Amino acid sequence: MTDIPAGDARLERGAEAFRAARRALAVEWPTLTLVAGTYAGWLALTYFHAALPVLVVAPLGALLITLHSSLQHEMLHGHPTRSRRLNRALATVPLSLWLPFESYRITHLLDHRDERLTDPLDDPESRYWTDEDWARLGPIGRFLVAAQQTLLGRLVFGPAWSIGCYWAGEARAVWRNEGPARRIWRAHVLHLVPVLFWLVFVAKMDLVFYVLAIVYPGTSILLIRSFAEHRAESSVVERTAIVEKSHLLGPLFLFNNLHAVHHAWPTLPWYEIPSLYRDHRARFVAENGGLVYHSYLDVARRFLLTPHDAPTHPLGRAPLPEGRGPDQG
Known part of the structure; x- marks a missing residue:
């Protein structure tokens, strides 16, 4: 996969200049500062939650969960330091409880095999289904999947569906000792211990409240981003x-x-993305066929109650490049 859209000499020169500058930087301070602020904010909010109104704690907590997940995405792409071990250590604190960072890292990097995007078998983040899998779903399953093709359905049902399906798949993988599943979950349990200790014994927060009022809506906010992110x-x-x-x-x-922009240049730090997009907007829009929304309000206006797409993949499985298997991305 190329790091930048090919054929734009100015963009290529800018990319090389950025790579040279990044090699000289040991730390990306904007990202590291944001990481520190997010953890500090989470600690403060949970510790003082009893002294604050629920209508303050719940939305602020959900926003912190969302921001932390966004930072995890940033850190799995090699930020904010040149040390992969340090980046992983900063990212592995499971504030959302349910998702091991290492599992997210592996599946998300597979999603960056652009030639497999949206493929229901090869893209682990695809929301599309094969005709065969769709036929095997029962009526309740088909209803829940179809409901999530609207933005409202994704926000209401999406977190429960995503977490439930993920845990079911991971339980099978752990039971069968498939791949690194057992190693990942052993590490995740160890990472959970200090988080749960803080919430239960130090902050004295009700875990049911934390899950339902903070983690669930925080996951819903994240699903706003991913809802219309890819289209077959x-x-x-x-x-x-x-x-x-x-x-x-x-x-x-x-x-x-x-x-x-992120798919074209996945190593670009978050704070450089807007300026790169502004400078080369015409090229990015032309290359993605004009798949542009004015804002998330525009996404909601179009798809709050109207399906974004059909649940089954409309094109069938995309053909594999010659000489390449689905596990060779």
Whole structure:
């Protein structure tokens, strides 16, 4: 996969200049400062939650969960230091409780095999289904999947569905000792211990409240970003969307709303994405076939109650490049 859209000499020169500058930087201070602020904010909010109104604790907690997840995404792409071990250590604190960072890291990097984007068998983050799997779903399952093709359904049912399906798959993998599943979950349990100790014994927060009022809505906010992020199209470069003018959610998502830029240049730090997009907007929009939304309000206007797409993949499985198997991305 190329780091930048090919053929733009100015963009290529800018990319090389950025790579040279990044090699000289031991630490990306904006990201590290944000990581420290997020953990400090989470500690303060949970510790003082009893002295604050629920209508303050719940939304602020959900926003912190969202921001932390956005930072985890940033850190799995090699930020904010040149030390992979330190980046992983900063990212592995499981504030959302349910998702091991290492599992997320592996599946998300598979999602960056752009030629497999949206493929229901090869893209682990695809929301599409094969005709065969769709037929095997019962009526309740088909209803829940179809409901999540609307933004409202994704926000209401999406977290429970995503977490439930993920845990079911992981339980099978752990039981069968498939791949690194047991190693990942042993590490995750160890990482959970200090988080749960803090919540239960230090902050004295009700875990049911934490899960339902903070983790669940925080996951829902994240699903706003991913809802219209990819769309099945015959051309690979037209499968990744751009959401412009997102002045509130854009920073919360660390500008991953400009998703075509991230797929074109996944190593670019979050604070450099808006300027790169502004400088080369015409090229990015032309290359993704005009899959651009004015804002997340525009996404909601179009898809709050209207399906974004059909649940089954409209093109069938995308053909594999010659000589390449699905596990060779």
